[in-house]
Amino acid sequence: MEINFSSLDPKQVYKLMTSTIVPRPIAWISTVSRDGIYNLAPFSYFAGISSNPPLVVVSIGRKPDGQKKDTWQNIEETGEFVINTVVEELVEQMNITAYPYEREVDEFKEAGLTPLPSTAVKPPRVGESPINLECKVHRILEIGKMGIIFGEILNSHIRDDILNEKGYVDTKKLKLVGRLGGADYCLITEENTFELRRPDKR
Numbered sequence: 703m704e705i706n707f708s709s710l711d712p713k714q715v716y717k718l719m720t721s722t723i724v725p726r727p728i729a730w731i732s733t734v735s736r737d738g739i740y741n742l743a744p745f746s747y748f749a750g751i752s753s754n755p756p757l758v759v760v761s762i763g764r765k766p767d768g769q770k771k772d773t774w775q776n777i778e779e780t781g782e783f784v785i786n787t788v789v790e791e792l793v794e795q796m797n798i799t800a801y802p803y804e805r806e807v808d809e810f811k812e813a814g815l816t817p818l819p820s821t822a823v824k825p826p827r828v829g830e831s832p833i834n835l836e837c838k839v840h841r842i843l844e845i846g847k848m849g850i851i852f853g854e855i856l857n858s859h860i861r862d863d864i865l866n867e868k869g870y871v872d873t874k875k876l877k878l879v880g881r882l883g884g885a886d887y888c889l890i891t892e893e894n895t896f897e898l899r900r901p902d903k904r
């Protein structure tokens with residue numbers, strides 16, 4: 703079967719892309735509004751794109767009424783956000799924060815999560831999450847209806863027991879969650895992880 707993307711409507715494109723480009727890490731983004739209201743929501747059009755400088759990119763859409771999603775508005779207002787990682791124990795809370803709450807609603811409270819102070823930025827981090835990356839905006843591109851947000855990582859919080867002596871986060875100690883198409887997710891576990899050394903590094 704051959705499918706030309708120009709013949710598809712955006713919903714069909716969304717289905718094909720989000721079930722093909724998998725698994726996607728989830729940036730569980732905490733922000734704060736100009737008025738000091740905390741916000742938390744998951745985004746899986748998310749990637750790390752450079753280590754020097756340390757950059758991530760997240761693509762955020764609009765609400766049905768055309769307004770920018772709260773996370774986008776807050777990032778635009780304050781220039782800061784925190785990426786919190788999602789592990790198996792946190793999937794229900796993550797899902798609660800995907801609900802389209804009004805801007806005045808604090809999703810930390812709705813999901814029963816602990817906002818801990820960040821060091822380099824104003825938005826709080828999710829205390830229950832094993833890794834938090836504090837970011838400042840590098841630039842925001844508006845492409846079509848989307849906000850493509852480039853962030854620079856300024857500071858991180860990593861649970862002590864998961865950083866190994868080589869400087870890597872030991873993913874086998876975490877059940878990190880990835881997003882697949884539709885309502886499907888996957889888990890990174892010891893059983894489905896394997897090692898493959900590059901030919902020049904054997």
Ligand SMILES: Cc1cc2nc3c(=O)[nH]c(=O)nc-3n(C[C@H](O)[C@H](O)[C@H](O)COP(=O)(O)O)c2cc1C
Pocket residue numbers: 728741742743744745746747748761762763764771772773774796797799800801802803881
């Ligand atoms: C796992 C997961 C991944 C998501 N990824 C995205 C995404 O990449 N971009 C986006 O605009 N919305 C994404 N959403 C939907 C938002 O989380 C949802 O619209 C949320 O209500 C936005 O909240 P906000 O208005 O507080 O920013 C995702 C939802 C889930 C459950």
